[in-house]
Amino acid sequence: MSPLVQHLIANLVQVAFLVVFAPLVSGVLARIEEMIQGKHGPSILQPYRDIAKFFAKDEVVSEEASWVFRFAPFIAFVMPVFVVLLIPALTAYPLFFAFMGDMVAAGFFLALGGFFVALAAMDTGNAYGPIGASRTRMVGFLSEPVFIMVFFSVSYVANSTIPYAVNAAWAQSWATMLEPAHLLVLVAFLMLVIAENDRIPVDSPSGKVEIAMIGHSKNLEYSGRGAALMKWAGTMKLMVLIIIFVNVLVTPWGLAATTHWGDIFLSLPKVLGKILLFLLGLAVIEASLAKLRLFRISEFLASAFVICLFAMSVRLVNLA
Amino acid sequence: MNPHVLEVARALDGFVAAIFVLAGLGIIMARQMRGTLYLFILHSLMLTASAVVLGVTLDSIHLGLVAVITFFTKVLAVPLVLVWTTGSSAYQRREVEQVLSIPFSILIAAGLALVAWVVTNPLINAIPDHPFAAINLTTGMMAVFFGAFTVAVRREGVAQLMGLFVMESGAFFASISIVNDLTIIAEIAAAVDVPIAALVIGLLIRNVHKLTGGTRVGSMAELRERH
């Protein structure tokens, strides 16, 4: 097998990894949170069941809705798949599509998906959709600068914004891992992951009150296949961001170092294990915090921004 | 000194310093009293950690002593004294008002961090022989500024007290990198000084609470030039 073909296949394996395991990640997170709250919680396979059930149901679309509404779930579904082509999900060496785009491109893809979902939410006559959309946009506007700052800080360390290069730069030694700039970027990015995925303290994922929702009210109008895709896309977005956080920033180890197939498949449980550890941490954070009032979200993201600013200055002045 | 050990120690110290800065920022921002206290404990723990790292690397028994003293006074004694003096008022899970909005105050904090760097830069250039001076001096100066800023923007007595101790921790964080043989007397005296200060200020807060029904010292504005 030529290296090119092998890289292509490895890329497909990464996509499959994301598509297959994303609902599981959400299921596990939900279960852990329920357990922390002293409840038994749903099965970790519940998201799969939900998605399967949605697929089996009829789709009802509002008469007011245009093509955007039908189209949005597909875009939302495809964008995380594009992103996973660019990031080191399983292998430490760059794959075929790795140099197509950098971390800014990854952010762009995710933002594009979010843009269409927001449009779609406003497309129907439902009142809650636009509310959710506008709130999501607010969070989005505020998180955008943080995104950019995180990329800048990261690129200072690695001299590159290609995720693979960043991964390699940080995997070099323990010493670089401990750099203050690195820690600060980590914290900022974690806050970003929380905000982008509508988790506590920005938004409550298990909330059932439409008027208090931020991200989740955008999906209210979907049913059948659309709902399934949207849910799936949501889990994938979470998983992609977690993969970036875990594989690129926090623990750049445990990825396949060679093109050997055994190596690649061995990295699967390792990466899943890292994600599980991260989910535990995330669940603890979510369990110990209360949801912020809407006006406080700007403070939350502004803090993330300033932390990034710190990271930048630390790098700039070359303190450590 | 083994250059590799030094490199790792510097990295560790930088890591500790970053958490130190974050905890300081957190004390400026934290909305609840209890959170402020936890962050303060984290802050003091990081001072202890830095003293341990420096003590081990530089082989200084004095820094070890500083670490022990800091641990016992700031991490253990101060929270206990505060619980004893201010009681529940210090630890209520209740929102604390600030003079400035939080984004604005953290922006100012970022500015202060830059100022701290500008101020310490000539100092670092003048101190070539201490491997940790660059990290610790800047971080310590930042903490001094953050603490002063906390006192300025926080209306709550306990939070202002935290600000004072953040300043003190900052001064020590900076100085352990350059002065690693403070006399024993000074160390012991400093150890006595901190809990006494906590005690007296805590009692003051308690009296304010008793008299005004709250600990919002920032809203006390009886004294001014009246006409």
Add this chain to the structure above:
Amino acid sequence: MLLALILIIPCAVALGAVISRRVAPWLTLVGALVVLGLAIVSALEVLRTGVLRAALGFFTLDSLGALYLLLVAFVGMTAALYSISYLTARHREAGEIPPRYRQYYPLFNLFMASMLAVPLVSNLAVMWIAIELTTIFSAFLVAYEDRAETLEAAWKYVALTSMGAMIALLGILILYYGVHRAGEAVSWFGLVRASSTMAPAVLLIGFVLALVGFGAKAGLVPMHTWLPDAHSQAPASICAILSGVETSAALYMILRLYPALARNPGIAHPNIWYLVPGLITVGTAAFLVLQVTDFKRLFAYSTIEHMGIILTASGLATAAAHLGMIDQLFAHAFTKSFCFYAAGLATLALGSQRIQGNRGLLKRSPVVGWALLLGALAIAGAPPFALFISEFQILRAGFSAGEYVATGLLTVFIVLAFIAILYQIGGIVFGEPDPDLEAVEAAPVQRLPVTGVLALGIAFLPLLVFGFYLPPPLSQLIHQAAALLGGGA
């Protein structure tokens, strides 16, 4: 042993005051008298031998330290005397004994001990701790009367001065590094010796941090806001100590840094660091005196003004100006404590501290009226009092050194403050008492506290005498101290 005793006695007395509340006032007075005696003996010893060392070098006393020690011991003694009947009179007026009465004498003695420690200990870091302890121990003395205002004043006092202390701590520790690196002991002597070889950045940053930090405690503008509050709310006996010697303790630290700064070849204009903050402080205080409405606050602002004058004099940087500065430091402590004693009695006589509406104090209580008037004259710098001599010395030294702008400004501010103080106090002292008020307060002015008047009399002696005549040993001590602060040598 002599030096150690000076610290041990107040601590022991504090313990005694905890044990027996009945004898506490008299025990405190006796302790203060003994300390004053010891301070005089050690000052004479310093004059004979130059520098006194004790307890393996833990204590050091030079001429400036001895001078300051004398001030603290003297003001402490008069304050202890004054407290005895002044507090009782206050209690009688309020109709109750405040709950903090039992803490007053122990804290008073601890406060004195921490202040006496400042000139005695030789290690700079320990000295910083002593300064910080003065704040801590005096917090509840400021909040002695349990009211919202006193607590507010105490809180501002503790928060702002502790904030300053923390900044000063960083400065002291940076200086500590510099001195230690030069291989000297970390005392004032070591600092001065090491200063010429220290890196200018280390010395300057350490100094600026110490200036800002101690400046907050010395009441330099713009960190002065706590001072009028604390100094107006505390009992008069505590005000006398706070204004007379405690603010000077912080200033003492700043002044002692000057020779180190001046000896470093890398620092271009060391005196600017003293001149500019000093002038800003004097100027601001002079204008603030004009608009006060409370006569204890008036004296507090006057303290700020005098701190500024002393700092400016230090910045004039000639031997004559330094001599005037030491004279000023010395005279201010006596005069200001006298003023607060008089103000305390006036508060008792008038029933309030307000300037407006209170008139004719001379008619209502001649002794207090005269005391307040003399105090105002003395603190404003009218001849023949000691402050007139020292201010005149400073101004003359400034003009002959060619610092026309700075000295000219200083003159204007001093004159302004002079007019303001006399205008305000004159309003209270002269004129006819308000007839309505007289009718309301049918009861005669309560009997003046005996020891209070006695303390007033004792405090008045040096005020008047030193205007005409300085005993030769004292004058010699002042000259030595001034020489010590000179940067040139």
